Amino acid sequence: MVRGIGGVNRPHANDHKGAIDTMMLVKTPENISFQYEISGPFYRFIAYLADLVFAFGGYFAAIGLLYFLLIMTALLIGSAIGNIPQFFELFAGVVFGLVLVGFFVVYWFYGAYMETRFNGQTLGKRLCGIRVISVDGHAIDGVQATLRNFFRFLDIMPIVPLQMLFGLEAQVLFAIPTFLIGLVVMSLNRKFQRVGDLVAGTVVIFEEKKHRPDLIEFEDERVPKLAELIPADFVASRGLTQVVAEFAEERKYLAPQRSADIAKHLAGPLMDRFGILGNTDPDLFMCSLYHRLFVNQEGREPQLGGGKESVELGALISGEKRSEQ
Amino acid sequence: MKVAELIKLRSPFWEELEDLSIQMGGRLSKADPECVSRFATLYRAACADLALAESYQLPPQTVEYLHRLVGRAHNQLYRSQSYQFKSWTKRIFSDTPRLIFNDPCIHIATILFWGLFLIAAFLSYNTAVWPGFSEAVVGVDGLDQLRGNYNQFGGNRGIGSGAFMMGYYIQNNATIGLQCFVMMLLVIPGVVVLSYNAIYLGAVFGFMFRHDSGAASENFQNFVTAHGPFELTAIILAAGAGLKIGLSWMMSNGLNRKDSLLKTARESLPIVMCAVVLFILAAVIEGFISPLGDFPWWGKGAVAVGSSCLLMIYFVVLGYPAAWPGGDEDGF
Numbered sequence: 001m002v003r004g005i006g007g008v009n010r011p012h013a014n015d016h017k018g019a020i021d022t023m024m025l026v027k028t029p030e031n032i033s034f035q036y037e038i039s040g041p042f043y044r045f046i047a048y049l050a051d052l053v054f055a056f057g058g059y060f061a062a063i064g065l066l067y068f069l070l071i072m073t074a075l076l077i078g079s080a081i082g083n084i085p086q087f088f089e090l091f092a093g094v095v096f097g098l099v100l101v102g103f104f105v106v107y108w109f110y111g112a113y114m115e116t117r118f119n120g121q122t123l124g125k126r127l128c129g130i131r132v133i134s135v136d137g138h139a140i141d142g143v144q145a146t147l148r149n150f151f152r153f154l155d156i157m158p159i160v161p162l163q164m165l166f167g168l169e170a171q172v173l174f175a176i177p178t179f180l181i182g183l184v185v186m187s188l189n190r191k192f193q194r195v196g197d198l199v200a201g202t203v204v205i206f207e208e209k210k211h212r213p214d215l216i217e218f219e220d221e222r223v224p225k226l227a228e229l230i231p232a233d234f235v236a237s238r239g240l241t242q243v244v245a246e247f248a249e250e251r252k253y254l255a256p257q258r259s260a261d262i263a264k265h266l267a268g269p270l271m272d273r274f275g276i277l278g279n280t281d282p283d284l285f286m287c288s289l290y291h292r293l294f295v296n297q298e299g300r301e302p303q304l305g306g307g308k309e310s311v312e313l314g315a316l317i318s319g320e321k322r323s324e325q
Numbered sequence: 326m327k328v329a330e331l332i333k334l335r336s337p338f339w340e341e342l343e344d345l346s347i348q349m350g351g352r353l354s355k356a357d358p359e360c361v362s363r364f365a366t367l368y369r370a371a372c373a374d375l376a377l378a379e380s381y382q383l384p385p386q387t388v389e390y391l392h393r394l395v396g397r398a399h400n401q402l403y404r405s406q407s408y409q410f411k412s413w414t415k416r417i418f419s420d421t422p423r424l425i426f427n428d429p430c431i432h433i434a435t436i437l438f439w440g441l442f443l444i445a446a447f448l449s450y451n452t453a454v455w456p457g458f459s460e461a462v463v464g465v466d467g468l469d470q471l472r473g474n475y476n477q478f479g480g481n482r483g484i485g486s487g488a489f490m491m492g493y494y495i496q497n498n499a500t501i502g503l504q505c506f507v508m509m510l511l512v513i514p515g516v517v518v519l520s521y522n523a524i525y526l527g528a529v530f531g532f533m534f535r536h537d538s539g540a541a542s543e544n545f546q547n548f549v550t551a552h553g554p555f556e557l558t559a560i561i562l563a564a565g566a567g568l569k570i571g572l573s574w575m576m577s578n579g580l581n582r583k584d585s586l587l588k589t590a591r592e593s594l595p596i597v598m599c600a601v602v603l604f605i606l607a608a609v610i611e612g613f614i615s616p617l618g619d620f621p622w623w624g625k626g627a628v629a630v631g632s633s634c635l636l637m638i639y640f641v642v643l644g645y646p647a648a649w650p651g652g653d654e655d656g657f
Binding site for chain 1: 382384390487500507511594
């Protein structure tokens with residue numbers, strides 16, 4: 001594959017990665033591209049359940065409080081006037097009116113308010129480490145937050161009444177939302193957008209903290225020794241460096257035999273070139289190559305990062321070496 | 326420089342940025358200015374590190390970490406705008422009425438609703454054309470119940486029950502309106518909901534206006550007059566706004582379907598919010614004025630005329646397109 005020398009932005013490579021790994025590429029005003037990991041239905045469902053608990057828990061707590069206050073004031077003021085029932089009737093109407101309005105407001109506007117106020121996060125989303133952002137990577141605004149929460153009504157469809165399932169003769173109509181439309185629509189697009197997300201132009205992404213990985217230190221004493229055998233003037237190409245790093249990071253998940261199998265294809269020719277004995281463990285060789293490239297770099301030439309020119313020079317040198325191979 | 330040294334050199338800055346991201350998770354406006362400035366500097370540095378990650382030959386896991394770090398910091402730096410109430414005046418009193426006045430989808434919804442309503446009302450009123458129409462729509466039990474309800478109408482409700490009914494009407498009617506709006510995305514379900522409401526209401530009106538309904542007829546007229554204009558307009562607005570979104574992705578007018586949907590949804594939201602406000606106004610009238618039995622009918626008529634006038638002023642006077650600056654359609 002032909003690659004531009006010194007090219008930092010490789011849109012094709014990134015797009016490709018995005019296609020496999022549910023990553024989303026965002027270009028910032030600083031002209032930097034970075035990736036977000038898109039959240040799938042599972043975490044979002046948990047966040048939604050948590051939100052239901054928070055929103056309606058708060059709602060019912062408020063109702064309880066109101067009801068308590070209602071009874072207390074009715075007793076106090078009603079007994080002062082000498083007519084408790086009449087006073088109770090007056091205020092009960094107000095309280096239960098508020099309860100109904102409150103249900104309407106919580107049901108339709110809780111998510112919209114929270115997502116606007118807290119930068120794309122409701123309480124449940126914060127708990128799950130996910131956040132809503134615009135498809136272009138910006139923060140969402142009030143219009144988007146409201147739209148995506150309104151259209152949840154379509155996402156939870158079809159709503160199946162309990163009577164239908166069990167043949168109950170219930171007076172109150174209990175119904176179970178199946179979320180099928182939302183699930184199907186999410187699975188049909190790359191960014192896991194439900195109907196509300198498509199209408200509002202939003203995406204839900206992961207935002208949990210990730211620990212900074214340290215460079216890998218090998219306990220095997222032979223690793224630094226073997227690394228010394230690698231010639232000082234050896235400069236690895238970008239591709240090689242990346243392959244070595246990925247191998248070193250992934251090898252702890254592999255059985256020794258398997259990792260040796262993978263390593264030998266690259267380690268074999270390199271060991272030949274460096275004049276290292278062929279019966280050396282290829283896995284061990286790859287580890288020492290990692291050690292040499294990342295941890296203890298003996299090379300004398302001004303390695304990358306010392307300035308733009310040296311970066312390009314380094315790339316050129318490695319490019320030539322690669323073509324020689 | 327060795328990669329290990331580079332990472333060692335940069336890590337403190339990355340960690341500081343991470344700590345600041347967490348600190349500023351609450352509110353940026355409340356944060357210390359120096360802190361914000363430091364945060365921005367660190368963010369730019371992290372961006373630069375990420376951009377040069379390949380040149381630095383950082384290992385993939387560190388690059389992934391940087392992506393996350395920059396992403397988190399980006400979300401803290403570019404935050405959602407809170408509601409900007411200043412721009413709302415223009416939006417409420419100038420943009421939205423113009424949008425509503427000129428919108429073909431609202432016209433379609435109006436014609437559909439009123440057409441079906443009037444036809445259903447006529448069929449229900451005139452028993453000769455389609456005998457049993459109102460019974461077929463509302464059901465015999467439903468009609469009996471209706472008549473029964475309005476026979477005993479006239480008691481003077483207190484403020485308490487008025488407030489309760491107001492809450493009930495807001496919850497019930499505005500929910501139906503919003504559901505109709507949302508269902509309109511797929512057009513057919515929304516049209517079914519709108520038509521059902523139009524035909525049902527039409528049948529009830531036709532039935533209650535029949536002379537054989539007796540006292541119930543009079544009470545019914547007394548009850549529905551005051552809040553009618555707001556409530557029926559609100560249903561039409563909600564349905565029209567939804568229809569706009571539903572048609573936008575079918576007829577995208579040269580835009581990409583997704584973009585057309587996004588653009589239209591953004592335009593439609595003020596209309597549906599207007600509908601919600603009308604539902605609330607209607608509920609206030611329906612809760613407090615409509616049930617008053619001893620309130621003279623002309624008084625309720627005056628409320629209806631007054632609210633119709635307000636709607637006219639809002640939609641026609643404020644919405645008339647000649648007042649557009651420049652006169653073209655760049656308002657959309």
